Amino acid sequence: MAFAAKIRQLSLVMAAAGGLALSLTAQAEDTIKVGVLHSLSGTMAISETTLKDTMLMLIDEQNKKGGLLGKKLEAVVVDPASNWPLFAEKARELIAKDKVSAVFGCWTSVSRKSVLPVFEELDSLLFYPVQYEGEESSKNVFYTGAAPNQQAIPAVDYLMDKGVTRWVLAGTDYVYPRTTNKILEAYLKAKGVAAEDILINYTPFGHSDWQSIVADIKKFGSAGKKTAVVSTINGDANVPFYKELGNQGIAATDIPVVAFSVGEEELSGIDTKPLVGHLAAWNYFMSVDAPANDEFIEAWQSFIGNDKRVSNDPMEAHYIGFNMWVKAVEKAGTTDPDKVGEALIGVAVPNLTGGYSAMMPNHHITKPVLIGEIQDDGQFQVVWKTSGLVAGDAWSDFLPGSKDLISDWRAPLSCGNYNVKTAKCSGQNF
Amino acid sequence: MRLVLCLILLLPGLLCAAEVETGDAGLDAAFAQIMDSDFELKAQGIDALAATGHPKAEALLNGLFDGNLRLHRKTDRLVWAVDADGGYAITDVFSGEDLGIESSRKVRKLPINNEVRVRIQAALAALDLNSPEATRRLAAVESMLTRPDPAETAGLKARLAVETDPAVRAALEIALAVVRLGDADAEQRLDAIAALHGRLEPAVRNALQRVADADREDAVRAAASAELVRIDRENERNAMLETLFFGLSAGSVLVLAAIGLAITFGVMGVINMAHGELIMLGAYTTYLIQQAMPTLPGLSLALAIPAAFIVSGLVGIAIERGVIRFLYGRALETLLATFGISLVLQQLVRTLISPQNVPVENPEFMSGLWQINPVLSLTYNRLYIFLFSLVVFAALFVVLKKTRLGLEVRAVAQNRAMARAMGVRSERVDALTFGLGSGIAGVAGVALSQLTNVGPNLGQSYIVDSFMVVVFGGVGNLWGTLVAGLSLGVANKVLEPWSGAVLAKILVLVFIILFIQKRPRGLFPQKDRAAEV
Structure with a gap:
């Protein structure tokens, strides 16, 4: 086993070395270290490797602009290998051993839940770039991805507006899909959808045999009512899922699938011709027509050395999160996590869709919500957009337990889960 | 109206300026709506375009659907765009003028x-209804049947009056019968129910369900209910057939993955944890061959089968010669060593690929589905892989039972010392057997590359x-592997x-554990002297 561990280490060094080659020359003894905690292997590598590269690019660009507080930034990359407990170990290593000032990382909620106690214990900062289920607000975590009210709820509203009355909620079996579907189920029922018009289905990570589930969806959708699938299927299980949809001839005009975890990156592995018209809800699409976006895509493709590489929503979240952190460090004049954490609230930076995103007191940010349809070239075309920005809501208004909770990390409240009815903070940190 | 809107809202020039000149007033009006950014207006524009009856209307609708119809920004002309080096080769839609590459x-x-x-789609179906080709007319009627629209009734009736093709006539009568289910005259409704006898289309079932639930006449409701019972019985039968097919196809994947292991583990007794990686190598071989000949996916897949067999087989022989032969009889160490090899691979x-x-x-030919009846369809990729697994099984069976190598393999497996005494070079046989099992794993990889992620x-x-699968089927028995794989697949599906994908897996595993407690040697225990030892 020692051999296996060595091999793994070796690969890490190699992976890191490739990306770090540029910044290595600038590595004087005095640098600000930034942790990058993304799986570079395992089932989530398909999504997370790109985010690691995004961070390396952002750090590299910041260094070209002269670094931060007169120092150069240095990325510390580790590979938690899609292994949730390993996330906690690697997070501890980053904070305690490498003394990083902030960590950018995690994709799945289960990995975030795994590192959360570590960040609270060692009091460091985590920027989490992926859409998630909400129901959490930690002093040490900044959620730059979408909360359910910034993605799931608007997407369901859009489909309802299009006459959908029958719903399939399909997800991977872990905390994000389960909580999101719980919120959506409560929301749909509140809107008058009958229980027999909702079909909920969970599959394991990396599920590859979708034939019976897709056939079930087909049957469920042939009852004469307009049906849609809300997919929280995560990771590489999406590829065989969409392939099966195509093979069984389920077109978007019959049963549209709206996905919350499928972006340009996930589609780059499949032929999207049979999928044209299926939907995704995000806060960013590569096809968005904005000067900041063009600039970002150009920088990304030249950094990665491949003009076919795509950009996606979590990349934008890291772009926003990193720039917010830089701005907050400059504002606070230090990288001390407590001071930076305070300075972050209220910071606003440009996003890639032509507006500004601001950090709210509940550690969530403001974003526009976009709905796009898959095109035959693997891109999305925006078919709907919120008129303004939507502020992320940590505690869903549609779940009985969380309706009365609010989060505000400013003094004097300084609480992630303040109950407005009982006027009490539960005291738990998340 | 639109112009007024533009003026009032001061919409950006782009939206209002993109007026196209088509030389036809009807088309101009239709495209004014299609160019709008509002999808409601666009949809109205589609209807307007279909209603113009312009000779190019059908081509234009198809072009919009496929995205070949585009707008040349500089000249505001509608063009056909075809992929070309450096962008699109464009030609003017109306004049046919070649506008070069943009x-x-x-x-x-x-x-x-x-x-x-x-x-x-609806507009195209309405146009196709009067197409000179019978197949297109039939497709049009069938597409209308899936989305019944009262507005189409007149068109359907008019077509039925002149239709001569029997298949299209039958389809038209079905479509009209669905419409007649809503007729004011009870006799007509009963007649329609009789006409729909034997149909399984979901649209027919839904229409009958509405009648059975809400019709005013008892007799009509009863007739519809009786028909529904028959449809549901048919559907159930089809659902069972479908589940059986899903199970067999899931099982065939298990058989493919396990059959190589049935040789290395079953016959040789080597616990090879790197077996999965030999499958992976087969899948990557498929990928690499496809990269080498990107325009011929069919041929590259055919070539990948022998190539994957050779690649995985050679790697297997290298593993056997390099590591495993030093560890025969030490199961635990073999397990750890091959696990290490799997991580290395x-x-x-x-590192090398990505x-x-x-x-x-x-x-x-691997995509799409074979529609047997309106509610039962089989996907081609699964069907071919099921057949492929049977072919691989048969080939392996023949090799083991009918060839010299097979004879030697069985001899060594049964009694190594005796085989050696008879002049069998047991070391060479070991290497070839392991290579054979590994090569089959590679072939399984080719099949899996068509179904799942290659990573x-x-x-x-x-x-x-x-x-x-191998343990359940009985170690050392090829038939056992086949039966075990297929039955586990069916059980799972x-x-x-009923239980969800996660619980189904757990239940199957629990069942196997209990089964092994009862029958430790699996479904088909080997009955020879080697097995007694």
Whole structure:
């Protein structure tokens, strides 16, 4: 086993070395270290490797602009290998051993839940770039991805507006899909959808045999009512899922699938011709027509050395999160996590869709919500957009337990889960 | 109206300026709406376009649907865009003038959404209803049947009056019978129910359900209910057939993955944890061959089968000669050593190719489905892989039972010392047997590349299942592997709709554990002297 561990280490060094080659020359003894905690292997590598590269690019660009507080930034990359407990170990290593000032990382909620106690214990900062289920607000975590009210709820509203009355909620079996579907189920029922018009289905990570589930969806959708699938299927299980949809001839005009975890990156592995018209809800699409976006895509493709590489929503979240952190460090004049954490609230930076995103007191940010349809070239075309920005809501208004909770990390409240009815903070940190 | 809107809202010039000149007033009006950014207006524009009866209307609708119809930004002309080096080769839609090659930024797609797509499909079906080709007429009627629209009734009736093709006539009568279910005259409704006898289309069932629930006349309700009972019985039968097919196809994947292991583990007794990675190597071989000949996915898949056999087989022989032969009889050490090899192979692929999954294309004949009746259809990729697994099984069976190598393999497996005394070079046989098992794993990889993600972790998801199948079937018995694989697949698929995918897996595993307690040697225990030892 020692051999296996060595091999793994070796690969890490190699992976890191490739990306770090540029910044290595600038590595004087005095640098600000930034942790990058993304799986570079395992089932989530398909999504997370790109985010690691995004961070390396952002750090590299910041260094070209002269670094931060007169120092150069240095990325510390580790590979938690899609292994949730390993996330906690690697997070501890980053904070305690490498003394990083902030960590950018995690994709799945289960990995975030795994590192959360570590960040609270060692009091460091985590920027989490992926859409998630909400129901959490930690002093040490900044959620730059979408909360359910910034993605799931608007997407369901859009489909309802299009006459959908029958719903399939399909997800991977872990905390994000389960909580999101719980919120959506409560929301749909509140809107008058009958229980027999909702079909909920969970599959394991990396599920590859979708034939019976897709056939079930087909049957469920042939009852004469307009049906849609809300997919929280995560990771590489999406590829065989969409392939099966195509093979069984389920077109978007019959049963549209709206996905919350499928972006340009996930589609780059499949032929999207049979999928044209299926939907995704995000806060960013590569096809968005904005000067900041063009600039970002150009920088990304030249950094990665491949003009076919795509950009996606979590990349934008890291772009926003990193720039917010830089701005907050400059504002606070230090990288001390407590001071930076305070300075972050209220910071606003440009996003890639032509507006500004601001950090709210509940550690969530403001974003526009976009709905796009898959095109035959693997891109999305925006078919709907919120008129303004939507502020992320940590505690869903549609779940009985969380309706009365609010989060505000400013003094004097300084609480992630303040109950407005009982006027009490539960005291738990998340 | 639109002009007024533009003026009032001061919409950006882009939206209002993109007026196209088509030389036809009707088309101009239709395209004024299609060019709008509002999808509602676009959908109305589609109907207007279809209603113009312009000779190019059908081509224009198809172009909108496929995205070949684009707007040349500079000249505001509608053009046909075809992929070419450096962008699109464009030609004017109306004059046919060749406008050369423009970069993709300069030819704008006319964005459509799902609702507009539905409208285009409906409009095309209405146009096709009077097409001179019977197959297109039939397709049009069938597409209308899936989305019944009262507005189409007149068109259907008019067509039925002149239709001569019997198949199209039958389809038209069905479509009209569905309409007649809503007729004011009870006799007509009863007659319609009789006409729909024997149909399974979901649209027919839904229409009958509405009648059975809400009709005013008892007799009509009863007739509809009786018909519904018959449809549901038919559907149930079809659902069972479908589940059986899903199970067999899932089982055939298990058989493919496990059959190589049935040789290395079953016959030789080597616990080879790197078996999954040998499958993975086969899948990557498919990928690499496809990269070498990107235009011929069908041929590259055919070539990948022998290539994957050779690649995985050679790697297998190297593993046997390099590591395993020093560890015969020490099961635990073999297990650890081969587990190490599996990690090395995974990392090798990660470093040499990519840590990300690689896309393997499905050739044309592997996609799509075979529609047996309106509620039962089989996907081609699963069907071919099921047949392929049977072919692989038969080939392996013949090799083991009918060839010199097979004879030697069985001899060594049964009694090594005796075989050696008879002049069998047991070391060579060991290497070839392991190579054969590994090569079959590679061939399984080719099949899996058509179904699932090809990535460094591909093998890990199959290794446990493979061992499960071999142990369940009875170690050392090829028939056992076949029966065990197929029955586990069917069991999984029968349980899945009832318990969910996660629980189905657990239940199957629990069942196997209990079964092994009762019958430790599996379904088909080997009855020879070697097995007694």
